[in-house]
Amino acid sequence: MTKLKLEKNIIVKRLEGIEAELVELKQLSEQEFAIFSAGDGWKLAQFHLHRALEGVFNIGSHILSRLPGAAASQYKEIALKMGENKIVTPEFAKNQLVKMAKYRNRLVHFYAEISPEELYRIIHDDLGDFDVFLTAIKQVLTRPEKFNLEVE
Numbered sequence: 001m002t003k004l005k006l007e008k009n010i011i012v013k014r015l016e017g018i019e020a021e022l023v024e025l026k027q028l029s030e031q032e033f034a035i036f037s038a039g040d041g042w043k044l045a046q047f048h049l050h051r052a053l054e055g056v057f058n059i060g061s062h063i064l065s066r067l068p069g070a071a072a073s074q075y076k077e078i079a080l081k082m083g084e085n086k087i088v089t090p091e092f093a094k095n096q097l098v099k100m101a102k103y104r105n106r107l108v109h110f111y112a113e114i115s116p117e118e119l120y121r122i123i124h125d126d127l128g129d130f131d132v133f134l135t136a137i138k139q140v141l142t143r144p145e146k147f148n149l150e151v152e
Helices: 007-031 033-038 041-064 075-084 090-109 115-126 127-140
Strands: none
Touching: 007 041, 007 115, 007 127, 033 041, 033 115, 041 075, 041 090, 041 115, 041 127, 090 127, 115 127
């Protein structure tokens, strides 16, 4: 059986996408709350946060699909398996990555319940979780053998 290799170009493109979304989110976080909540700021934050989260779980799914028995289809499962396979630390997977998976689902299915206050807090307090994820994935790309992976 042929072992599938990571498609580096796909992962890098998605990493760049997440980084671009973070730039937008950080710019939105510079707005005062009154401006953020009265204008389109909070709606844009939803959009950019959703895209960044999709990128995280798309990358996670791609990596896991290259590990025997690790493929996952549900976002929470992707988060946990990323920790089980040491792509990210198990603690980060169980805590931050699972929360990110749940929030992605909230953005998609319960978007009408999301408040400007909630998004404002997230873009001020939680964007660092993306940096932890990005660092871990860049480590996978630079040292794939450490994770029993190969890169195209």
